[in-house]
Amino acid sequence: MNAVTTEKRPFYRKKRFIFGAVALLLALAVLTVGLVMVLNASPAVYRFGGAVLREDAYSYWFSCQKYVYQVRYRDLMIEDSDAGWAAVEATSGKSYGQLFREMIDEEIRLRFVAATLFDSEGYSLSDTDHETLDSLVEEFKTESFGEIPFEAIERTYGVGPRAVKQVALYEQKYIALYKQLFSDPSVVYSTTYREALESFYNTYYSRYNIIYLKDEAGADAIAALESSLGFDGSGVTEEEFTALEAEYTDESFKVTSGNYPHGIYLYAGESYARSFNDEILSAFRQADTVGKVVKVRNADDNGSYYVMRYALDKTPYLLDEEWVDVSFGNLPNYAGIYLYRTLLREELAAIESQGIDEKYTLPRAVSCKEYNIVQLLGNS
Incomplete structure (x- = not known):
């Protein structure tokens, strides 16, 4: 038995040596692959948490x-x-x-x-x-x-x-x-965010009213309206403009007596994405200060829009829910996004x-499957 045992020992030592060598080679191979993967990994641009x-x-x-x-x-x-x-x-x-x-x-x-x-x-x-x-x-x-x-x-x-x-x-x-x-409006309207909500509203919202008068109303009516609007330099108050809107605006285009009883409120972040034509959008942009009245033509319909920028109502979020829905559309959503992004910016x-410098200028844009991959909440 001893002889047999003595003869087998070298074999076992050799076997252990071979297994050890194979294990070492495998470990080196894994290490090499790991190093290659690390070396080939895309460089870091930003690190956070x-x-x-x-x-x-x-x-x-x-x-x-x-x-x-x-x-x-x-x-x-x-x-x-x-x-x-x-x-x-x-x-x-x-x-x-x-x-x-x-x-x-x-x-x-x-x-x-x-x-x-x-x-x-x-x-x-x-x-x-x-x-x-x-x-x-x-x-x-x-x-x-x-x-x-x-x-x-x-x-x-x-x-x-x-x-x-x-x-x-x-x-x-x-x-x-x-x-x-x-996403819960009750969070957005809570006292915790009241000050931030007021800041958001005052910064990003603007309010307008529109008078639309067709040429068929006649030269006298047009002259009378423009005189009342203060086109001679005298100016007009919001109350006067609202009264003139009720008196002169074509029945097919009512604002305060129609869908916008408190005027048209626009959020800067929505890029004027409401159903207004290019002429009205242009007037919104030109009426860049409260009290300013802008006239733009609608040549296709033979008429003119008179757009006035109104002062903001100070407490829209305290009013009834129906009015908020009609006048502001997605106000809770927009405000929630603003609060969310404010927290992220902090x-x-x-x-x-890791130092991007000027490497990323503006490469050719990729549509990303028309927003299916890139889904924006909205930027503000």
Whole structure:
């Protein structure tokens, strides 16, 4: 027995050596693969609360947001060229490229913060949400966006399905966190946020009334109205304008006696997305101070609009619910978004930037499947 045992020992030692060598090689292989994966990982752009936003996702996200802004501000008619983006915007004194880059970068950081807070607060997306995300990524891989197929986007921006899904996941969590915190109007109207709500209302809302007079009313009626409106420099009060609106406005276009008994309230963040024609929208923009009256022609209908900017009612959120619904539309939603984004902005200072400098100027925009992947709550 001893002889047999002695003969087998070298074999066992050899076997253990072989297994050890194989294990070592496997460990080295795993380490090598890990190092390669780390070395090939997309560089970090931002860090917040232990989360990392990487370059591939940031680049793709940046392009998506550029598309959103191009749609939202298409009335600026910015030429999508080096010269167009180098042009200076008068109010800010910055080039359109720099201005939009800062705006888009902030949108990305807000969503990154929201997604991170969503996780840290212990919230989770539903199985349906995850299935939707998977479906969106699959569609993105197989369909074109305008003239840009997925393969071209991947070659141009260095993004693949992982980055696409990451962006979609951030967007989904951005919306989900808002719903958790501010989707209930009773929260928005609570005493906790009363001061912030007043600030939001006074900053972002404006109020108007409109008189519409067709040419068929005759030259005398037009002259009388314009004299009463103070086109000779004397001016007109809101009460006088409201009375003139009742007296002169064509029956087909009543404001205070129709759908807007307290005047037309517009929220700056909705880009005048109500059912008004271009002429009226132009007048809203021109009537930029309280008391100002602007006249614009409607050549197609042979008439003129007289638009006056009214002072804001000071306590709209204390009035009855029906009036709020009629005059303000989505006021609780807009206010909730404002409060939500205000809270998120307070966290931006805690983001660690890895130095993006001017690398992300304005790459060619990708439509992101017409907002199916990028879903905006609204920006303010």
